Structure formats: C-alpha cells, structure tokens
Amino acid sequence: MERIRVGLRILAPVLGAGLLMVALFGTGERTLHRLTGAIDQIVDRNLAGSVKLSDINTRVQSVNARFNRLLAVKSAGRQAVDVDAELAAITAQVNSLASDLQSYRDIYATPAQRPRLDEILRNLSDYKSAVAWVGSMLGIDFASTVSFIEPFGEVFNRVQAELTGIVAETGKDAQLQAEEATRQAESTIRTFLYSAVAVMLGIALLAWLIGRYQQRLRISSEMLRQQVEERTAELRKANDGLAASAETLRQLGDAGLALTATLDLAQVHEALYHHLSGLIPMDAFGIAQLSGDGRDIVFEHFVLNGHVLPTFSRSTQGAAEPAVRAMRLAAEVVTLGDDVAAWMAGVAGPVEGGRIRSAVWRPLVVSGQVLGLITAQSEDVDAYGPQTLEILRSACAYAAIAIANARSYRDLEATLSELRATQDKLVQQEKMASLGRLVAGVAHEINTPLGVVLTAAGSLYGGVTDLRDAIASGRLTRAALEQGINEWADLATVVERNAVRTAALVKSFSAVAVDQVDGRVLETDLSVLLSDVVTLFRPALDREAIHLDFVVTDAPVVQTVGESLTDALTRILANTIDHAFGASPGGRVTLSATAAGNGGAVITVADNGVGIPADALSHVCDPFFTTARGNGHPGLGLHVAFNQVTQRLKGTLIVESVEGNGTCVTLRIPSLKG
Structure with missing residues (x-):
C-alpha cells in the first residue's frame, strides 16, 4: 500500500503536470489558430478590398480616357462617330463605377475612409451630369463645351490620387494589423513558454514536448510572416501597375489633344515624336508618305539618336522593304536583328553608338485610306512587346487624324492661293478688255469725220492746183472759175x-473722265429739276409716241450739284428713248423721286420696253459699250451718267x-451738305 501511495505521490504531480501541460497545449494551440485565422481574415479582407478598389481606379481612368478620345475625335471633324452612343456608354460606365464604389464603402471601408469615398461618389455624380450636358451642347458650341469640361480633368486627378491613397493606406493598415497579430502571437507563445517552464521544471519529457511545440509555433509564425510579406508585395506591385497604366492613359490623352490642336504638318510631326519618345523605347523615329507618282516612299521626318536626318525616299519596287509591305498590306510590320540593321545602314550608313535591333512599321489609315506610315526603332531586340x-x-490613330487634317488644310491653302491668282488674272483681263473697247470706240468715232475732212481737203488741194495750172496756161474761163468756187465752197x-463733229466728239470723250473740281453744292428742289428735264425731253417723247409718268412724293429737297444731276438724268432718258423700245412705237416711262434718310433722295427711271440681255447687263455702264453703234451711238451715255452720279454726286447708280x-x-x- 505504501508503495502504491508513494507511486501515487510521484504520479500525482506528474499527472497534474501532464494535465496542465495538456490544458496549456490545447489553450495555446487554440489561441494560435485563432490568431492565425484572424490574421488570414485581416489580410484576405484588406487584399480583396484593395484589389476591388484598384480595379475601380483603373476603370475610372478608362472612362476619362474614353471621354477625352471622344473629344479629340470630335475636334478632328469625324462625322462617323456616334456621339450619343459614346456618351450613353460613358454614362453607363460611370453608374457602374458609382455602384461598385458604394458596395466597397459598405463592405470594406473603415470609418475614416467613408467620408473620402462619399466625396469621390459626389465627384462621379457631378461628372455624369457634365457628360449629359456635353451630350446636349457638343454639336452646338464645341469650343465652349471643351473649355467647360477641362476642369473635370483636375477632378479625375484628385479622384485617382484619393483612390491610390486609400489603396496604399489599406495595404499599410493590413500590414500593421498583421504585425500586431504577430506580436500578440509571440506574446502568447512567451506566456505559454514561461508557464510551461514553471510547471514542467525538471520534467524532461514535458520539456521535450514544449520544445517541439515551440518549434511548431516558430515555423507557423515564420510562414505567417512570409505570407504577409508576399501578399503585401503583390498588393504593392498591383498598385504600381495601376499607377503606370493611369499615367500611360494620361499621356496618350495629352498626345491626342496636342496632335489635333494644330493644322501645321511640321508641328504635328514634332508633337508626335515628343509624346511617343516618352511612352515607348525609341532610338529612331520616322514619318513617311507615298510620293505623287507612287514610285517612292518619302520620309519627311526622321530622327536618329536625337538628330534630324534630311528628307530621303525608298523605292516601292523593293519587295523586301518593310515600309513597302506595311503600306501595301495596310498592316503592322515588326522586323528584328540583321534586317533592321541593314535597312538603317542603307539609310544613314554606319550608326554611331548602339546598333538598331528592332523596328515596328505602322501604317496611318483614315477611312480606309493609307496616308503614310510611322516607324519606331530601338537598340533593344525586345523593345516592342504587346503592351x-x-x-x-493608339498614338497612330490620333496621328492619322491629325496628319489628314493638316494635309487637307495645306491643300486648301494651295487651292485658295490659286483661286486668288486666277481672280487677279481675270480682273486684269477685264481691265484690258475695257481699255480695248475704249480705244476701239475712240478710233471708230473719230476716224469717220477725219476721213471725210482728209478727202475734202484732198479735193480742195486738187481744185486749187487745177486753177493755178489753168491761170498759168491762160485756159481759165469765167464758167470754170465759178464752177470751181462752188465746188470749193461745198x-x-x-x-x-466734220471738223465741228470731231470737236463735239472730243468734247464728249472728255466727259468720260468727270472733272474732279467740286461743283457748287446747292439746295435743289427735285420736283423743279425733274420737271425741267421732262420739259426738255417732251418733243422727243411726243415724236416717239412715248408716254411719261412723272411722280414726285414728299417734295424732296437735296443738297447736291444740280448741273451734274441734270446731266446724268438727261443721258439716262436719252438712252431710254434710243434703246428701250427698239423699232416698236409707243411705250411707257415712269420718272419718280422720293425722299430718303439723312437728307438724300432716290430717283428711278423705269420703262416697259424690250429690256437688256443678261450678257450685256453687266457692261451697260462701260465706256463705249453700245448695241447700236451702226446707228451713230458711241456708247458713252450711261457711262458718263454713272461717273457723274458715283464720282461727282457720291451716290450709286444701279441698272x-x-x-x-x-x-x-x-x-x-446723298446729301452733300458739309
């Protein structure tokens, strides 16, 4: 019994220690599992929230890029774009973003993050309203619409910065919480170890078990720490990728706006090179177009290692030429290695520095038409991957539109210059034609009386010679002398x-150029002046059986040169009597006058005659233009009247x-009152 009692005394502490060890082991294991689960839940929750928020951030940039691309395409004048459909799609994407962001706020956001997310939701709502407004105004006032929407670029920058900051804070918070949980786990382990050492001091078996358990805890803790670090690195890498994508989209948007903002072809080339060099690896860059005869591809702009090369061309006959293949197939061509080096050597000779190892040739296509191509080349053989x-x-799509617009503008300028040159030539031809008619009219009108005078003078000279001969020979008789005197008198x-007629013609010709010395400006009663003109023409009107209606309203009195007005009206009425009714007797003429504003007057001379042919109407006021030159009309009446009215009276004459x-x-x- 004593042996049993001793054994029980020995076994009791051992059993107690074992039971306590078992309890401590179970409690520690449960605590570790609970902490491990809590850490996994924290990391998984924060990782899921960060990925969801990063996806929302990327979609926000995609919506903004799509809207900027719509504005750029609309500024280029492309009518094929369905603006309403694009705006509806953008609005739907904004609604989806707002819904997903609201879901993230309700599920993942911390109390500190929620006010910031509410502000982002309000910005998205404002942007959706702006999109709706742009849809209503884009076709009405594009410039004002673009200036109105520009501030929303800053709104999106703030939204992107806010979302990126929340993502970074989420990752940092997850790391801090995981570190805190790890510290708690380590604290629990230390507490457990101290208790186990105190209880199991001297018990080797329990020490061994504690050692094993401690090893398990350390392994689990290290694995947990590694998992936290790996997931934190994945989250950081994802954030960096999203930031890089957002920056690329922003730069592409800036490139599109810069390319479509100018119509100068050289500026388009420079802007394209400047923006592409910041987006893709590029040691050489070129822009080419097809020559007018289609035999060569002309590189208008080529930059190699920062140096601009002179314009050069490549024959389209070379089947292996990558530029030829790209333009013929209207497809992208990528070349590598020796092919690129050989092409560059044929263009620029031995290249200083590195060797060009890869190149891409991209055609510029607008509405199915190949305008040219762009080539980008690099010393890196793997420079041009899918991204x-x-x-x-994307850059080539913007460039094709910008180059098409610039070339159209250049062609329009050339056409406009040709039209201006043609217009100047036609004006000069018209002046020469008027001068020719003037010279011909003067020659025709003066040659006839001068010819008669010369003939009569010749006859007089012959008669006088005959008389002198008759006197010298003694053959002169009274009858011959009287006959000679009568002939000489005739x-x-x-x-x-004819001399008087010639003098009258010369005086009439001098009236073509109106005397520039101002006549006397007097207060002229048009009812009296027109009555005197009618009285002057009454015999001619009666002779031609022409009825004249004389109408004067408002008793207009005008400050003008009465003599010049009388001369103009006299010539107009004479022209009407001579030409308006042709060979047909009778007819009706209406002479009327009425007061106009500022002390002026309007006078009309209208008839119901045969009218003027359309091809002659524009020349009726030209000097020496007449349709009845055979009837003795020199063609100066309306021209002199036109000069009197427009130059002396400062008015207008319209036929x-x-x-x-x-x-x-x-x-x-008009009134000439000073």
Whole structure:
C-alpha cells in the first residue's frame, strides 16, 4: 500500500503536470489558430478590398480616357462617330463605377475612409451630369463645351490620387494589423513558454514536448510572416501597375489633344515624336508618305539618336522593304536583328553608338485610306512587346487624324492661293478688255469725220492746183472759175461740218473722265429739276409716241450739284428713248423721286420696253459699250451718267433689267451738305 501511495505521490504531480501541460497545449494551440485565422481574415479582407478598389481606379481612368478620345475625335471633324452612343456608354460606365464604389464603402471601408469615398461618389455624380450636358451642347458650341469640361480633368486627378491613397493606406493598415497579430502571437507563445517552464521544471519529457511545440509555433509564425510579406508585395506591385497604366492613359490623352490642336504638318510631326519618345523605347523615329507618282516612299521626318536626318525616299519596287509591305498590306510590320540593321545602314550608313535591333512599321489609315506610315526603332531586340505596340497603335490613330487634317488644310491653302491668282488674272483681263473697247470706240468715232475732212481737203488741194495750172496756161474761163468756187465752197462746208463733229466728239470723250473740281453744292428742289428735264425731253417723247409718268412724293429737297444731276438724268432718258423700245412705237416711262434718310433722295427711271440681255447687263455702264453703234451711238451715255452720279454726286447708280420685261435705273443721291 505504501508503495502504491508513494507511486501515487510521484504520479500525482506528474499527472497534474501532464494535465496542465495538456490544458496549456490545447489553450495555446487554440489561441494560435485563432490568431492565425484572424490574421488570414485581416489580410484576405484588406487584399480583396484593395484589389476591388484598384480595379475601380483603373476603370475610372478608362472612362476619362474614353471621354477625352471622344473629344479629340470630335475636334478632328469625324462625322462617323456616334456621339450619343459614346456618351450613353460613358454614362453607363460611370453608374457602374458609382455602384461598385458604394458596395466597397459598405463592405470594406473603415470609418475614416467613408467620408473620402462619399466625396469621390459626389465627384462621379457631378461628372455624369457634365457628360449629359456635353451630350446636349457638343454639336452646338464645341469650343465652349471643351473649355467647360477641362476642369473635370483636375477632378479625375484628385479622384485617382484619393483612390491610390486609400489603396496604399489599406495595404499599410493590413500590414500593421498583421504585425500586431504577430506580436500578440509571440506574446502568447512567451506566456505559454514561461508557464510551461514553471510547471514542467525538471520534467524532461514535458520539456521535450514544449520544445517541439515551440518549434511548431516558430515555423507557423515564420510562414505567417512570409505570407504577409508576399501578399503585401503583390498588393504593392498591383498598385504600381495601376499607377503606370493611369499615367500611360494620361499621356496618350495629352498626345491626342496636342496632335489635333494644330493644322501645321511640321508641328504635328514634332508633337508626335515628343509624346511617343516618352511612352515607348525609341532610338529612331520616322514619318513617311507615298510620293505623287507612287514610285517612292518619302520620309519627311526622321530622327536618329536625337538628330534630324534630311528628307530621303525608298523605292516601292523593293519587295523586301518593310515600309513597302506595311503600306501595301495596310498592316503592322515588326522586323528584328540583321534586317533592321541593314535597312538603317542603307539609310544613314554606319550608326554611331548602339546598333538598331528592332523596328515596328505602322501604317496611318483614315477611312480606309493609307496616308503614310510611322516607324519606331530601338537598340533593344525586345523593345516592342504587346503592351508597347498597343500604345503605338493608339498614338497612330490620333496621328492619322491629325496628319489628314493638316494635309487637307495645306491643300486648301494651295487651292485658295490659286483661286486668288486666277481672280487677279481675270480682273486684269477685264481691265484690258475695257481699255480695248475704249480705244476701239475712240478710233471708230473719230476716224469717220477725219476721213471725210482728209478727202475734202484732198479735193480742195486738187481744185486749187487745177486753177493755178489753168491761170498759168491762160485756159481759165469765167464758167470754170465759178464752177470751181462752188465746188470749193461745198468742200469747205463738208470740212467745217466734220471738223465741228470731231470737236463735239472730243468734247464728249472728255466727259468720260468727270472733272474732279467740286461743283457748287446747292439746295435743289427735285420736283423743279425733274420737271425741267421732262420739259426738255417732251418733243422727243411726243415724236416717239412715248408716254411719261412723272411722280414726285414728299417734295424732296437735296443738297447736291444740280448741273451734274441734270446731266446724268438727261443721258439716262436719252438712252431710254434710243434703246428701250427698239423699232416698236409707243411705250411707257415712269420718272419718280422720293425722299430718303439723312437728307438724300432716290430717283428711278423705269420703262416697259424690250429690256437688256443678261450678257450685256453687266457692261451697260462701260465706256463705249453700245448695241447700236451702226446707228451713230458711241456708247458713252450711261457711262458718263454713272461717273457723274458715283464720282461727282457720291451716290450709286444701279441698272436692273430682265429681257422682255423692261428696265429700271435707280439713282441714290446723298446729301452733300458739309
């Protein structure tokens, strides 16, 4: 029994220690599992929230880039874009972003993050309203619409910065919470170890078990720490990738705006090179177009290692030429290694520095038409991967539109210059034609009386010679002398009459250039002046059986040069009597006058005659233009009247006529009161 009692005394502490060890082991293991689960839940929750928020941030940038691209395409004048559909799609994307951001706020956001997320939601709501406003105003006032939407770029920068900051804070918070949980775990382990050492002091078996358990805890803690570090690194890498994508989208948007903001082709080339060099690896860059005859590809702009090369061309006959393949197939061509080096050597000779090892050739296509191509080349053989090529394609889409606009503007300028030159040539031809008609009219009108005078003078000279010979020979008789005197008197009368006619023609020609010395400006009652003109023409009107209606309203009195106005009206009425009714007797003429503003007057001379042909109407006021030159009309009447009205009276004279429906001459006479 004693042996049993001793054994029980020995076993009791051992059993107690074992039970306590078991309890401590179970409690420690449960605590470790609980802490491990808590850490996993914290990391998983924060990682899921960060990934979701990062996705929302990327979609925000995609919406902004899509809207900027719509504005750039709209500024280029492309009518094929369905603006309403694009705006509806953008609005739908904004609604989806707002819904997902609200879900993130309710599930993952901390109390400190929620006010910031509410502000972002309000910015998205304002942006959706701005999109709706742009949809209503884009086709009305594009410039004001663009200036209105520009502040929203800053809004999106703030939204991106806020979202990126929340993502970074979430990751940092997850790391801090995991470190705190690790510290708690280590504290629990230390507490457990101290208790186990105190209880199991001297018990080797329990010490061994404690050692094993401690080893397990350390392994688990290290694994947990590694998992936290790995997930934190993954989150940081994801954030860096999102930031890089957002920056690329922003730079592409800036490139699109810069390219479509100018119509100068050289500036388009420079802007494209400047923006692409910051987006993709590029040691050489070129822009080319097809020559006019289609035989060569002309590189208008080529930069190698920062140096601009002179313009050069490549024949389209070379089947292996990558530029030829790209333009013929209207497809992207990528070349590597020796092919690129050989092409560059043929263009620029031995290249200083590194060797070009990769190149991409991208055609510029607008509405199915290949305008040219862009090549980007690098010393890195792996420079142009899928992501880089996608960036180049987007930039080329902007560049194609900008280059098409610039070339169209250049062609329009050339066409406009040609039209101006043609216009100047036509004006000069018209002046020469008027001068020719003037010279021909003067020659025709003066040659006839001068010819008669010369003939009569020749006859007089011959008669006088015959008389002198008859006197010298003694053959002169009284009858011959009387006959000679009568013939000489007739010839003298012919000479005098034609000389007077020539003098009258010269005086009439001098009236073509109106005397620039100002006449006397007097207060002229048009009812009296027009009555005197009608009285002057009454015999001619009666002779031609022409009825004249004389209408004066408002008793207009004008400060003007009465003599010049009388001369102009006299010539207009004479022209009407001579030409308005042709060979047909009768007709009706209406002479009217009415007061106009500022002390002026309007005078009209209208008839119901045969009218003026359309091809002659524009020349009726030209000097020496007449349709009845064979009837002795020199063609100066309306021209002199036009000069008197426009130069001396400072008014206007307009002739309106439809062939077969009469003619109306309108004089607008201003007041010449100083």
